[in-house]
Structures are given as C-alpha cells and as structure tokens.
Amino acid sequence: xxxxxRKDPPAPxxxxxxxxxxxxxxxxxxxxxxxxxxxxxxxxxxxxLPVLWTVMLGFQRIRLINLRRAGVFGDYTLANLELVLTSxxxxxxxxTTLVYTIGATFGSILLGLIAALALRGRFRGRTFVRASVLLxxxxxxxxxxxxxxSLLSPQFGLANNWGTRFLGWDRPIAFLSQxxxxxxxxxxxxxxxxxxxxxxxxEAWRYFPFAFLxxxxxxxxxxxxxxxxxxxxxxxxxxxFRHVLLPQLGAVIALLTVLRFIMTFNKFDDVxxxxxxxxxxxxxxxxxxxxxxxxxxxxxxxxxxLVLALGLIVLLAVYLKFLAPxxxxxx
Amino acid sequence: MADRAMVETxxxxxxxxxxxxxxxxxxxxxxxxxxxxSIRPIEEVLQNPGRVWAGPADWTITTYREVLTSAEDGxxxxxxxxxxxxxxxxxATAVTLLVSIPGAYAVSxxxxxxxxxxxxxxLAVYLFPSILLAIPLFVLFTRLGLRGSLGGLTxxxxxQTVPVSIYMLRNYLTTIPESxxxxxxxxxxxRLQTLRKIVLPLAAPAVMxxxxxxxxxxxxxxxxxxLFLVEDRADWTVSLGLxxxxxxxxxxxxxxMAGSVVLTVPIVIIFFAAERLLTEGxxxxxxxx
Numbered sequence: 001x002x003x004x005x006r007k008d009p010p011a012p013x014x015x016x017x018x019x020x021x022x023x024x025x026x027x028x029x030x031x032x033x034x035x036x037x038x039x040x041x042x043x044x045x046x047x048x049l050p051v052l053w054t055v056m057l058g059f060q061r062i063r064l065i066n067l068r069r070a071g072v073f074g075d076y077t078l079a080n081l082e083l084v085l086t087s088x089x090x091x092x093x094x095x096t097t098l099v100y101t102i103g104a105t106f107g108s109i110l111l112g113l114i115a116a117l118a119l120r121g122r123f124r125g126r127t128f129v130r131a132s133v134l135l136x137x138x139x140x141x142x143x144x145x146x147x148x149x150s151l152l153s154p155q156f157g158l159a160n161n162w163g164t165r166f167l168g169w170d171r172p173i174a175f176l177s178q179x180x181x182x183x184x185x186x187x188x189x190x191x192x193x194x195x196x197x198x199x200x201x202x203e204a205w206r207y208f209p210f211a212f213l214x215x216x217x218x219x220x221x222x223x224x225x226x227x228x229x230x231x232x233x234x235x236x237x238x239x240x241f242r243h244v245l246l247p248q249l250g251a252v253i254a255l256l257t258v259l260r261f262i263m264t265f266n267k268f269d270d271v272x273x274x275x276x277x278x279x280x281x282x283x284x285x286x287x288x289x290x291x292x293x294x295x296x297x298x299x300x301x302x303x304x305x306l307v308l309a310l311g312l313i314v315l316l317a318v319y320l321k322f323l324a325p326x327x328x329x330x331x
Numbered sequence: 332m333a334d335r336a337m338v339e340t341x342x343x344x345x346x347x348x349x350x351x352x353x354x355x356x357x358x359x360x361x362x363x364x365x366x367x368x369s370i371r372p373i374e375e376v377l378q379n380p381g382r383v384w385a386g387p388a389d390w391t392i393t394t395y396r397e398v399l400t401s402a403e404d405g406x407x408x409x410x411x412x413x414x415x416x417x418x419x420x421x422x423a424t425a426v427t428l429l430v431s432i433p434g435a436y437a438v439s440x441x442x443x444x445x446x447x448x449x450x451x452x453x454l455a456v457y458l459f460p461s462i463l464l465a466i467p468l469f470v471l472f473t474r475l476g477l478r479g480s481l482g483g484l485t486x487x488x489x490x491q492t493v494p495v496s497i498y499m500l501r502n503y504l505t506t507i508p509e510s511x512x513x514x515x516x517x518x519x520x521x522r523l524q525t526l527r528k529i530v531l532p533l534a535a536p537a538v539m540x541x542x543x544x545x546x547x548x549x550x551x552x553x554x555x556x557x558l559f560l561v562e563d564r565a566d567w568t569v570s571l572g573l574x575x576x577x578x579x580x581x582x583x584x585x586x587x588m589a590g591s592v593v594l595t596v597p598i599v600i601i602f603f604a605a606e607r608l609l610t611e612g613x614x615x616x617x618x619x620x
Contacts, residue, residue, distance in 0.1 A: 025442070028441050028442055028443065029441075029442065029443040029444060030443075031437070031441055031443075031522055032437040032441035032442065032443025032446070033437075033443050033444070034437075035433035035434060035436055035437035035441065036433070036434045036437040036438065036443070036449065038429075038430040038433070038434065039430050039431060039434040039493050039494075039497065040449075042430060042486075042489055042490050042493055043452065043453075043456055043490060043493065043494065045490075046468070046486060046487060046489075046490035047456050047459070047464060047490050048452075050464055050467035050468055050471060051459075051463065051464065051467065053467040053470075053471070054463060054464075054466055054467045057466065057467065057470070114350060115350075115354055118347050118350040118351050118354065119351065119354075121347075123351075127606075129351060129354070129355055130606075131602070131603055131606045132355055132358050132359050133354055133355070133358050134602070134606070134610070135358050135359070135362060135599070135602070136358055136361075138547060138551075138598055138599075138602050139362070139551075139595050139598060139599070140550065140551040140569075140570055140594050140595055140598060141551060141553055141570075142551075142553055142569075142570040142571075142573045142574045142591075142594065143365065143570075143573065143591040143592075143594045143595045144361065146573065146574075146577050146587065146588075146591050147361045147362070147364060147365045147588075147591065148361065149577070150364070150368060150584060150588070151361065151364060155377075155380075156376055156377050156380040156584070157380060158364065158380060158381060158383065160380075161380040161381035162381055165381060205357065209358075213610055231336075234336055235336065236335045236336040236338075236339040236340075237336070237339045237340055237343050238339055239336075259458075262458050263458070265460075266459075266460030266461065266462060266463075268461065268462050268554050269553045269554055273553070273574060285460065285462040288462050288463075288465075288466070289462060289465070289554075292465070292466055292469060292558075293558075298466065298470060301466050302466050302467075305460070305462060305463040305466055306463075308460055308462070308463060309460065309463050312458070312459075312460060316455065316458060320451075320454075
C-alpha cells in the first residue's frame with residue numbers, strides 16, 4: 001500500500017544536523033499520529049475510559065444516590081457479581097439471549113441467502129426490488145417495531161383479523177405478550193415460546209438485508225465461466241449451488257455468522273421496543289437497562305454488563321481468528 | 332442427469348418469481364400499512380381492522396395535523412422533535428466527517444507507530460455492546476450535568492460512528508493512485524493541501540455516502556436518546572418521542588402512525604436517492620473474499 005514512498009532515510013552525515021531535521025520517516029510518523037489524534041481522543045474519552053470505569057463500577061456497591069463515593073480507591077467487592085449470578089432470572093435471561101441470538105442469526109442469513117440467489121440475475125425492475133428489500137434494515141427501528149406491534153395487535157391488528165376471518169383461529173393471538181402457546185400437531189401437544197419466536201422472526205426480517213448485501217456482492221464476484229462450465233456438463237441448478245456457489249460463499253457466511261451473532265447478542269432496541277422484555281423475552285441487555293433505570297443499581301448493572309462483555313470477548317476472539325488473515329492480506 | 336437439470340431449471344424459474352414477489356411483499360407491506368393507518372380515521376380502523384385499502388374519500392389528514400402541531404396548541408409537537416433529531420444528526424455527521432477524513436487518510440497512507448493496533452481498536456469499538464457503554468456514560472453525563480443535553484448525545488454519536496466511518500473511507504482512499512499525491516508533492520503542495528485539493532475531490536462520492544450513512548445512524552438511534560433525554564419532553568428526538576407516546580393510551584394509534592411516517596420518510600428519501608452509493612460503501616471489501 002505504501003510501497004512507493006518507502007525510501008531509506010538519508011544517511012545522517014553531520015550528526016548535529018540530523019538531530020534537528022527530522023527524517024522523512026519521522027515526519028510521516030508525526031503526521032500520521034497528528035491526523036489520527038482527534039479520532040483517538042474521541043474514542044478514548046467516550047469509549048475506552050468509560051468502559052474501564054464500568055469494570056471498576058462492577059466491583060463496587062454503587063447506586064446513583066451514593067455515586068459521589070465512587071472512585072478509583074473505592075471499596076472493591078465481588079458482591080455485585082455474586083448478586084447477579086445468583087439472582088433469579090439471570091441464567092434464564094442468558095439462555096433467552098442465546099436462543100434469540102442463534103435463531104435471529106440463522107434466520108437472517110438464510111433469508112438473506114434466498115434473497116441474494118433470487119435477485120442475482122437481471123430482470124426488469126431489479127434496482128427497485130433490490131432497494132426495497134433493503135428497507136427493513138435502513139428504516140428507523142422505532143417506526144418498524146411500532147408497525148409490527150400494530151400489525152400483530154390482538155385488538156386492531158391486521159394479522160389477527162385475517163387469522164380469525166380466513167384461517168379459522170378461535171380467538172386473537174397475542175403474539176408479543178403471550179409467553180407460551182399450545183400447538184397441537186398430529187395429536188401431539190406442545191408449547192412454543194410465542195413472544196420469543198415473534199421477536200426472532202422480527203429480527204430475521206430486519207437484518208436479512210444485511211446478509212443479503214454481503215452475499216450478493218460475493219455472488220457477483222464469482223467467475224461466470226465456473227457456472228457456465230458446470231451447466232454445460234449438465235449440472236442441475238441445485239448441484240451448481242451445492243458444488244460451485246456454496247464453496248465460494250463459505251467465507252462470507254462464516255463472517256456474517258460471527259458478525260450477526262455478536263450484534264444480535266448485544267441488541268437492545270428491538271426487544272425493548274417490541275415487548276419491553278416481557279413474556280419470556282428478557283435478554284441480558286434489556287435486563288441491564290432495567291437494573292440501571294428502574295433500580296438505579298449501577299454496580300449490579302455494570303457487573304451484568306461485564307458478564308455480557310466477557311461472552312463477547314470470546315466471540316471477538318473467534319471473529320479475529322476468521323478476519324485476521326483477511327486484514328493481513330488487505331494491508 | 333439432463334432431465335433433472337431441465338426439471339429443476341423450470342421449477343426454479345417459477346419459484347424465483349414467487350420468491351421475488353414474496354420478498355417485495357414482506358419488505359414493503361409493513362411500510363404500506365404504516366402509511367395506510369396514518370391516513371385512516373381511528374374509529375374506522377377499530378371497526379374494520381382487516382382493510383388493506385382505503386379510497387381517497389376515506390382519507391384524513393387530521394392525524395398529521397395533530398402529530399405536527401406543537402404541544403402548547405394541543406398537538407404532539409413532532410416538529411420540535413424533528414428539529415432536535417435534525418440538529419443532533421447534522422452536527423454528528425459534520426463532526427464525524429471532520430474527524431474521520433484526516434483519520435482515514437492517516438490510516439490508509441501514512442506509516443506511523445501503532446497503525447496495526449488502531450485497526451483492532453476500531454473493530455472493537457464497532458462491535459462493542461452499546462448497553463455496556465451506556466452505563467458509564469449515563470453515570471458520567473449525570474455527574475457532568477450533560478444528561479438532558481443534545482450536545483452530550485451528539486458526542487456519543489460521534490464516538491460511535493467515527494470508527495465505521497474511517498473504515499469505509501479508508502477502503503475508498505486506498506483505491507486512489509498514490510502517484511497523484513506524489514505529483515502534488517512535487518508541485519510543492521503540503522500534506523494538508525494535498526488532502527484538501529487532491530484527495531478530497533477524488534473521494535467525494537465516498538465522503539457523500541459516508542455522510543448519509545452517519546446521518547442515518549444518528550437519526551435512527553434510540554438507546555442513548557432514551558437514556559439521556561427522556562426526562563424533558565422539549566429535548567426528545569423523533570424516535571424517542573414516538574417510543575414514549577406509543578407506550579401510553581392517550582394518543583391514538585393512527586396519530587402515532589403519522590409520527591412513524593414522519594420519522595421514516597427522510598430516511599427513505601435519502602436511501603432511494605443514494606442507494607447505489609450506500610450499498611457499495613457498506614460492502615466494500617466484502618467481495619474480495
């Protein structure tokens with residue numbers, strides 16, 4: 001990338017002069033740091049330091065009222081961690097988060113893959129269709145959750161109205177506020193976690209465009225003659241997909257899986273806005289928010305967030321393992 | 332085998348159109364429904380929840396009037412919220428660009444100590460859970476008295492968008508031939524002059540895409556707005572206002588739908604105007620495999 005400007009610094013003939021005049025390399029170093037310094041300052045002040053502070057808060061008994069007492073030399077304790085790990089609902093909320101994350105990640109990538117395959121070839125109106133498909137991803141989360149709530153509302157929602165009229169439902173289904181829904185299938189009765197399932201479907205709907213974008217970009221980079229050759233040899237479309245396209249997509253799908261997993265794992269807005277964390281959908285981030293705003297228990301909220309972060313660091317390590325060779329290759 | 336290929340090709344040719352129609356329906360219908368509810372009177376919606384079409388005779392604009400009229404005049408005051416959202420988003424966009432353009436230039440062109448580590452830092456910031464960041468910032472801003480100020484919120488947005496912004500710009504800057512800059516250096520341009528007069532005009536499309544992207548993130552953001560601004564209605568952004576009002580029962584749903592439309596329309600306009608720019612910026616590098 002910078003190969004052209006790589007010249008050896010001039011040999012320092014007079015020792016005194018070289019001390020005053022900076023070498024080209026040194027000047028470049030200084031300029032680089034200077035140009036980047038605003039960014040570094042912002043990130044340091046608004047991201048890095050606060051995070052370090054969270055770590056400290058997580059090990060002190062702090063509520064908003066006695067915040068003034070909090071400092072670097074506060075009383076460190078493991079009480080928060082103990083409180084969080086033993087409090088009712090923590091483990092179930094971690095489980096909920098995991099189910100939600102895996103479901104939404106898988107759903108969005110699968111839907112994105114189907115969309116990418118369908119919209120790959122040219123047809124009239126493709127630009128319009130492609131742009132519309134991206135709408136769920138770019139539209140404001142508050143607006144789309146509100147529309148979904150209205151669509152699924154038991155009182156005036158379209159889904160329930162049509163369900164009772166055309167699908168023969170006995171009564172409206174409260175998609176977002178019912179924890180368990182009994183389903184009978186071939187004489188078997190079992191409960192599905194309805195609200196959680198609805199939230200997962202929403203998440204897959206909102207984020208499949210993200211997967212779609214990446215997969216489509218990769219699909220279009222697959223050399224045409226590969227597919228052409230397979231077709232000439234009489235391969236069926238599903239075979240071409242399985243043996244020609246899928247191997248090409250492997251890396252992007254792996255990348256998407258990790259990216260979507262991490263992002264969904266931390267997601268707050270969607271669940272909070274749809275259900276408020278009720279009906280068996282309380283994911284860890286919503287729980288942290290409740291600790292923070294309802295109880296003003298900063299210590300416990302921090303400890304909980306740290307548990308979330310710890311899970312994340314593990315995931316990040318996995319991600320870097322995937323990404324590291326790519327970054328090396330780029331720069 | 333040829334039979335299978337033929338059968339599959341035929342089936343898929345039909346199936347493809349079914350999938351395309353399904354996708355368009357699933358993605359566009361909620362937005363259509365939003366628009367539809369916003370122009371129907373609430374009594375009529377409650378009576379006929381299943382209608383998906385309304386003729387011009389049934390339309391009403393009272394919902395929009397109520398949502399936009401200021402709170403003093405009995406409305407919901409969304410004009411004020413829109414102004415707040417616009418102010419925060421525009422300020423965040425401007426400062427983010429100001430900070431990230433030199434940053435991206437440094438990362439893409441200059442060799443300096445710690446360049447590799449910077450990548451890691453940005454990646455970490457990008458993937459970091461915002462709820463984790465929310466706690467210390469909530470505490471810190473409470474202490475500094477910045478909670479409840481639009482300025483505080485803007486700072487948070489800047490910090491959250493700068494890393495992505497640098498990443499996007501860097502991808503573009505590396506495609507600009509370096510010989511141009513060397514020529515400028517020979518002509519006696521300083522580094523800053525080169526950046527301003529040579530690199531920036533060439534990178535204009537990327538900068539534009541980036542600006543729109545940052546604007547969209549800031550406009551759509553909800554969590555930090557909720558944490559920082561919830562106490563004073565005069566500070567609410569559109570997202571926050573809509574979320575707060577939709578929790579209650581005082582404001583009718585159709586009025587709030589009009590609010591949703593007001594919130595969504597700027598984003599949709601920006602998006603359709605610059606779709607190509609944005610998608611290329613987002614996936615830059617993804618196709619390198």
